[in-house]
Amino acid sequence: MVAPLRKPTQNGIDQINQPMKTFEHVDCSRCDKRHHSIFCNTHGEQLEDISNSKTCSVYKKGQVIFHEGGHPFGVYCLNKGKIKLSIIGDEGKEQIVRLARDGDVLGYRSMLVNERYNATATVLEDSQVCFIPREVFMSALKGDTALSFEMMKLLSNQLREAEIKLTHLAQKPVRERLAETLLFLKETYGFEPDSQYIAVQLTREEIANLVGTATETAIRLLSELNKEQVIELSGKKIGILDLIELMRIANLND
Amino acid sequence: MVAPLRKPTQNGIDQINQPMKTFEHVDCSRCDKRHHSIFCNTHGEQLEDISNSKTCSVYKKGQVIFHEGGHPFGVYCLNKGKIKLSIIGDEGKEQIVRLARDGDVLGYRSMLVNERYNATATVLEDSQVCFIPREVFMSALKGDTALSFEMMKLLSNQLREAEIKLTHLAQKPVRERLAETLLFLKETYGFEPDSQYIAVQLTREEIANLVGTATETAIRLLSELNKEQVIELSGKKIGILDLIELMRIANLND
């Protein structure tokens, strides 16, 4: 008997944080996602330890993998799926700070500093996620310099991205940031097979929380870009009709 | 004969990036700043290597230690002084992304990922800075797990700070962010001896570039807080008269 599945609340964050079932997990050494992840240079003993101790689970859309304020017991490796990482601001408003795709690792930051999570990880579409227990991951880090370096590189890159995002948030108008966000979504998740539709479905509210604006403003500006034939809206699907123009609007000189 | 010292340009970023002279450098093992830095657990060979290869220089106010776009040849360790790290946005506007104080290390991010600097480090007041060459720092990292972990912790903390700052920038009004910035300045540099004045002198423009707003808006809101007797303005010096009220205005529930 399986417990009934509750629906996500209006802000897309669900109370349920228990995965529904496990999936057939391959050995980490044969996982093709590994080569584009921080484990790309991890071999032998370390990789075996990880592989033997991991738990692989399926999370349904809307489920929360970990919660802001919760204690980290390990790291999560996204095998397949899409996950948003968000911080709830003082007035209860969500700010999406990162999006994860296949091969991305989550929850390492809090584990490294041994603090509670400062973000919530919510599944955007049904996902397969592997869990690596704290001790295993930490001892892998200790025993594997290459892994440590990959970790440092990952953190460095995310820090750079966060600082650039910060600068744009402070200096660029919403329209430019929205265009930038659409390009970012396209870079992160690509297009759906044989189409110009970005391969992720977000609510308008989520797009606004990614851009850092009010939902109505995001809706208005999306409609505007739609009228200008730069993008195409079809329900939650967003197609890019004129990539060059979208890039021009985003006004990125980096 | 010493070359004449040019003045900082209007945005506070100087072309000169050559330190004027070296200072009497103590051995790293006896540097008291070390205990609060990433080198707190570094000993023996690694520390000696660093100590023997470092170059210690004095930078004058306004001088640039490294430039956005430049190549990193090592890391900088701030022995004594105050430094701002800023990114120049697309329209040429400065965004201050970090402030460094005694014991802080700079330039590691770009070095770890082997990319050009994405920020500029400018000296806010005359500072003593040690330079550690790339190879020495990197091999210390490789040979010293404790240092690697400190590095990861530092990056993790900065990432958390950046993400929180991002959220506040997106969600909080300027007045709250200004109050938060003043509290941050106080936390970072403390008060001047026996006074309530924050121990750093920034231009109003720099304060605005830290808050993420227009200079005039920052000036106006500072005057407002001054009138409300929450802070005291005396030239570039900012005194905190009512810390409780300032914290209330900052509206931090974290």
Added chain:
DNA sequence: TTTTTTAAATGATAAAAATCATATTTCACC
């Protein structure tokens, strides 16, 4: 299917913040 709920769209208005303009002050330099 029909009902109910939730999300999206759009108009009207208000609030916030930026920009422009112009004093006034401060400070470095002669």
Added chain:
DNA sequence: GGTGAAATATGATTTTTATCATTTAAAAAA
């Protein structure tokens, strides 16, 4: 100590963006 440049201050105005209100459309639930 005076002079000019830069920084600060402040008012007026415009622009941007958020908020509120309402309608329409879409998606879940009965």
